[in-house]
Amino acid sequence: MVDIAERQPNAVTMAKRRGLSEAWFAWLLILPALAFIGVIVAWPLLETIRLSFTNADLGGESWVGLANYQKLLSTPKFYEIVGRTFFWMVLSVSFKMIMGLIGATLLNAAVPGRALFRMLIMPPWIIPIAIGCIGWLWLYNGQFGFLAGMSQRIGILNGPFEFLAYRNSAFYSAIVTDVWVGTPMVSLFFLAAMQGVSRDLYEAAWVDGASRWYRFRRITIPQIMPVIVSMALLSAIWTFNSFEIIWILTQGGPRGGTTTMIIDTYKTAIGNFKFGDGAARAVAIVVILGLFSLLYMGLLNRVNKHYGVK
Amino acid sequence: MATLNLQNITKSFGSAAVLHGIDLAIKDKEFVVFVGPSGCGKSTLLRIVAGLELATSGQIIIDGSDVSALAPVHRGISMVFQSYALYPHLTVFENIAFPLRVQKMADTELNSRVGKAAEILKLTDKMDLKPGQLSGGQRQRVAIGRSIVRNPKVFLFDEPLSNLDAALRGDMRVELSQLHRNLDATMVYVTHDQIEAMTMAHRIVVLSAGRVEQFGTPMELYHHPATRFVATFIGQPNMNLVPGTVQGSDANGLTVALEGGGQMTLPVDAGTARKGDRVEVGMRPENIALGTGLSMKVRVLERLGGVSITYGELPSGQRFCAALPGDAAVTESGTIGLTINAADCHVFDAKGNVMRRRMAPALAA
Numbered sequence: 267m268v269d270i271a272e273r274q275p276n277a278v279t280m281a282k283r284r285g286l287s288e289a290w291f292a293w294l295l296i297l298p299a300l301a302f303i304g305v306i307v308a309w310p311l312l313e314t315i316r317l318s319f320t321n322a323d324l325g326g327e328s329w330v331g332l333a334n335y336q337k338l339l340s341t342p343k344f345y346e347i348v349g350r351t352f353f354w355m356v357l358s359v360s361f362k363m364i365m366g367l368i369g370a371t372l373l374n375a376a377v378p379g380r381a382l383f384r385m386l387i388m389p390p391w392i393i394p395i396a397i398g399c400i401g402w403l404w405l406y407n408g409q410f411g412f413l414a415g416m417s418q419r420i421g422i423l424n425g426p427f428e429f430l431a432y433r434n435s436a437f438y439s440a441i442v443t444d445v446w447v448g449t450p451m452v453s454l455f456f457l458a459a460m461q462g463v464s465r466d467l468y469e470a471a472w473v474d475g476a477s478r479w480y481r482f483r484r485i486t487i488p489q490i491m492p493v494i495v496s497m498a499l500l501s502a503i504w505t506f507n508s509f510e511i512i513w514i515l516t517q518g519g520p521r522g523g524t525t526t527m528i529i530d531t532y533k534t535a536i537g538n539f540k541f542g543d544g545a546a547r548a549v550a551i552v553v554i555l556g557l558f559s560l561l562y563m564g565l566l567n568r569v570n571k572h573y574g575v576k
Numbered sequence: 577m578a579t580l581n582l583q584n585i586t587k588s589f590g591s592a593a594v595l596h597g598i599d600l601a602i603k604d605k606e607f608v609v610f611v612g613p614s615g616c617g618k619s620t621l622l623r624i625v626a627g628l629e630l631a632t633s634g635q636i637i638i639d640g641s642d643v644s645a646l647a648p649v650h651r652g653i654s655m656v657f658q659s660y661a662l663y664p665h666l667t668v669f670e671n672i673a674f675p676l677r678v679q680k681m682a683d684t685e686l687n688s689r690v691g692k693a694a695e696i697l698k699l700t701d702k703m704d705l706k707p708g709q710l711s712g713g714q715r716q717r718v719a720i721g722r723s724i725v726r727n728p729k730v731f732l733f734d735e736p737l738s739n740l741d742a743a744l745r746g747d748m749r750v751e752l753s754q755l756h757r758n759l760d761a762t763m764v765y766v767t768h769d770q771i772e773a774m775t776m777a778h779r780i781v782v783l784s785a786g787r788v789e790q791f792g793t794p795m796e797l798y799h800h801p802a803t804r805f806v807a808t809f810i811g812q813p814n815m816n817l818v819p820g821t822v823q824g825s826d827a828n829g830l831t832v833a834l835e836g837g838g839q840m841t842l843p844v845d846a847g848t849a850r851k852g853d854r855v856e857v858g859m860r861p862e863n864i865a866l867g868t869g870l871s872m873k874v875r876v877l878e879r880l881g882g883v884s885i886t887y888g889e890l891p892s893g894q895r896f897c898a899a900l901p902g903d904a905a906v907t908e909s910g911t912i913g914l915t916i917n918a919a920d921c922h923v924f925d926a927k928g929n930v931m932r933r934r935m936a937p938a939l940a941a
Contacts, residue, residue, distance in 0.1 A: 469628055470661035474675035474726070475649030484674075488665040573665040 311552070318545035327542065334546035343522075344530075351506060351526040354441065358505045361445040363498055366452030371482070373453065374460045384457075391450035399514035402443045406430050406515070433523030436516050440524050444511050448501060455497050459490035488573055495569045499562040503555055527551050578639035578652065578729035578762050579604050580625070585634035587620055587786075594620055595786045598634070602764065602779075607756050610766045611773040612783035612809070619734055621783070622766045626655050626732050638729055651730075654723035658735040660715045662707040662722075668694075669703040672721040693721040696758060713744045720755065733765040737772065749775055770810055774798075782806045804928035807858050813885055813897050815858045815922070822846075822853040830923060830931065832857055836892025838869060844923045844931040855931075858922035861885070864898040866905075867915030872896050877908045886912070 286294070318334055320327040338344050373384050390398060408414050408428035417423040429439045463486060471481045487494075509528050512518060518525035518533060525533070528551065535544020580602040587595040594617045602608050610618040623629040625636055627648035636644045636651075643651040654675070662671050670677075672693055676686045694700045697717040707715055716736060723731055736752075737745045753776050756763055767773055773780045774794045782789040782797065782805070790802040794810075801807035807815050820832040823839065825846035832855055833839050842857065849855065871891060878885040884900045898914055906912055919935040 464659060464661065466657045466659045466661035467663060470655070470657055470722075471674070471678070473626060473628070473648040473653070473655050474678050474722075475647075476674075476678045480678060485663065488663070491665075 314545045314548050314552075316545075317541050318549045320542045320545075322541035322545075324539045330542065334542050338543070338546050338550070347522075347525055347527055347530050350437075351528075354437070354526050355502055355505045358441050358444045358448070358508075359498060359501050361441070362448045362452050362501055362505075363494065365445060365449045366456050366497070367494075369449060369453035370456035370460055371486075373457050387450050387453055389450075390446050395447060395510045396514060398447060399443060399511055402439075402446075403430075403515060406439050430516050431520060433520055436520055437524050440512050440515050443515060444505065444508055447511060448505065452497050452501060455493055456490060459493035460486060463489045491573050492566065492570050495566055496562075499558070499565065503558055503562075506555065506558070507551070527554075579637075580730050580762060580764065581635075581637040582621075582625070583635040583637065585621065585624060585636070586632045587617070587624060587629065588632045593786065595624075595631075598786075598788055600781060600788065600791060602762060605760050605762055607753075607763045607765065607776060607778045608781060609773040609777035609779075610764065610781045610783060611768065611770060612789075614768060616783040617786040618766045618768075618781075618783050622655075622732055622734055622764060625730070625764065626653055627651050628655075652728055653730045653732055654726050654728035655732040655734065656716075656719045656723050656736045658738055660707070660719040660736075660739075662715055662718055664707050667704050667706055668699060668710070668718050668721075671707065671718050672699075672725055674722060675726045689725045690721075693724040696724065696755070697721050712740045713748060716740065716748060717751075720752075724759070729762065731759075731761050731763040733763065735767055736765075737767070737769075745772075752776060770812065774810070780810075782809060784809075800930070800933065801858075801922065802930055804856065804858070804924040804930070807922055807924070807930070811860055811862075813861045813899065815860050816864075816896050817856040817858055817924070818890070818894060818896075820855055820857050822849050822851055822855055824851050825849060829918075829934070830855075832923065836890050836894060840918050840921065842918050842921050842923055843934045845934065847925075847931055849925065849931065854926050856924045858924060859916050860920065861897045861899040863920035864900070864914050864916050866900060866912060868913045869916070870896075870914040871911060872898070872914055873911050874906055874908055877906060888912075 317327070319329060319331060321330045321333070369387060373380065373387065377383075404410070405412050406414075406429035408426040408431070411429070413429060414423060414427045417427065418425070427435075430436045467485050467489070468481055471485055476484065506526075507528050508526075509532065512524050512526060512529055513532070516524045518529040527547065531544050531547040531551065534540050534547055580600075582598050582600040582602075585595055585598040586593065598621060600608075610621060612618050620629060624631045627643070627646065631644065634644070635642050638652055648655075663674065666674070669690060672690045673686055676689060681689075691700075694703060697720060699714070699717055699721060702710065702714060702718075707718065710718065719736070733752075737748050740748060749772060752765075756776075765772075765776065777794055779791060779793055780797055781791045784805050789809075790797060790806045792800075792802075797806055797810045801810060804817070808817070819835040820840075821835075823831040823833050825831065828841050829843040830846040830849060831839060831841045834857065840857065872886075872888040873891075874886055874888040876887040878887075879902065882902045884902055884904050884906060886898045886900055886904075886906055888896055890896050896914075900906060919933070922933060923931045925931065
């Protein structure tokens with residue numbers, strides 16, 4: 267029997283007729299995407315790595331080898347910033363996960379008006395971060411802000427309090443805003459995962475006498491664990507790199523109290539025009555996030571295997 | 577083990593009534609199958625017994641006590657789901673042990689109960705595997721194991737074999753029947769498959785549109801279907817129904833003129849039937865033989881080896897089916913003569929109710 271496909275001139279056979287091998291033809295097809303990635307990702311990355319070995323500033327550049335890295339690694343402040351960035355990430359992601367889980371559970375509950383609640387949770391995610399942050403700037407304002415006003419009214423504060431004027435309160439205020447922005451998406455992912463859990467599992471557990479909390483702990487959590495792990499790791503990467511929120515609220519201040527690695531990099535490279543030093547900081551971020559991605563892949567595989575996801 | 581009584585169970589979802597006053601008395605250690613077409617309410621009825629749905633009205637009485645208002649766990653039932661409802665992240669052992677973990681049972685007792693269930697279900701060497709690593713039949717056994725360990729008064733099965741292939745379904749039918757004998761338990765089993773119902777049940781409840789059409793032993797249902805619905809639902813291939821008109825009745829039975837020609841005197845209790853009443857004469861394909869009487873134009877012939885299922889039309893245009901011997905001299909598109917013993921026929925009045933046959937095979941008593 268003659269295979270019909272053999273008789274139909276397809277793209278590959280036509281390419282062969284024109285003297286192109288199959289491999290070359292494949293490369294030809296991939297080329298536009300490769301060129302795009304090259305321009306958007308690879309070239310800036312390589313250029314950053316190159317810059318990190320120079321003392322580039324507005325006046326020009328010359329090769330300095332590992333000097334930028336040596337300087338960076340011997341600055342105590344750098345370690346302080348790395349520590350703060352991790353603290354920022356762990357705290358913010360933890361809250362996003364907990365709030366996301368609570369939100370998803372509530373949204374998944376069979377209550378009247380559920381669809382409306384699902385819509386109402388969206389705005390923090392939908393409205394542009396800059397606009398949301400300006401709203402929060404007003405909330406945190408010591409003279410006119412809702413938070414300071416309300417705190418005085420219920421007796422927590424004796425007078426005006428500028429939330430963004432002190433190192434600690436500014437840091438935690440920025441965390442609150444970051445959690446506010448990040449929670450809706452986490453909630454929606456968790457909600458989708460919860461809706462994928464078979465109702466039979468809950469009914470079977472109910473017949474066996476499992477309480478609501480027991481079912482949540484022994485069925486819901488394990489069933490959505492792969493999604494929890496994925497979201498935690500992705501959210502960690504995004505939070506690590508979170509720039510706009512801090513920049514709009516505090517620009518890394520006061521006195522560096524909210525300066526994370528990404529803010530530090532920006533301030534060094536763009537604020538102080540020390541492109542070489544900034545590039546070294548950027549490369550440090552790439553290395554840390556690269557390790558994170560490896561961890562992510564490994565952990566996700568293990569979790570999927572453990573929780574019976576194919 | 578226990579008796580199960582359902583008293584006037586009704587169920588409505590909004591304005592849609594799905595169960596209309598179900599009364600059933602299931603005996604201790606009985607294997608009862610609820611059977612009926614999709615949407616007849618059989619699964620809803622089972623879920624009401626389980627406590628997963630609340631009846632709109634009526635009582636569920638297990639072993640003499642009214643459990644209608646109790647949570648599933650306090651009813652003394654256990655349930656096996658169509659989807660098995662196994663926890664994919666737990667091992668076979670933990671899946672079976674789940675109800676006992678919920679009860680916070682001590683480890684020694686738990687291990688012994690799970691071990692015993694695994695032994696009964698031949699799962700001893702699979703205890704460390706996850707459900708994803710098991711075959712369909714093994715998963716089904718794990719689900720049954722989970723229901724065994726609780727020592728329930730009544731076992732409930734919701735179409736447990738529907739997800740298995742035909743061969744495995746046959747094996748599991750045998751296993752379930754054996755399990756019932758070993759456990760000596762009261763079991764209620766829901767299926768839409770009449771073969772499962774016929775092969776496993778002590779008694780069958782045939783449901784249609786939320787009502788019990790008939791509750792009886794498999795052979796009772798086969799030989800003495802109470803209604804036209806039961807008659808056509810039980811038996812494979814389906815019973816033929818030939819319309820006719822009552823000509824009269826006497827001591828020998830009811831005389832009916834069949835549509836398309838022919839007249840038969842059928843030994844049934846004619847009741848109030850009068851001359852001119854419309855009736856339907858039910859003829860099971862397996863009671864029909866080659867002969868003279870009915871003439872059928874053959875359309876499709878299915879030779880299954882031992883039997884030849886012959887589909888065709890009577891002269892009236894009525895579709896007809898006969899299960900003839902495997903090597904019957906029949907050809908597709910030929911015309912054949914058929915005969916049936918009048919004693920084997922069933923007669924249904926215009927409302928679909930049966931006129932009781934006088935001659936009943938011994939097993940149908």
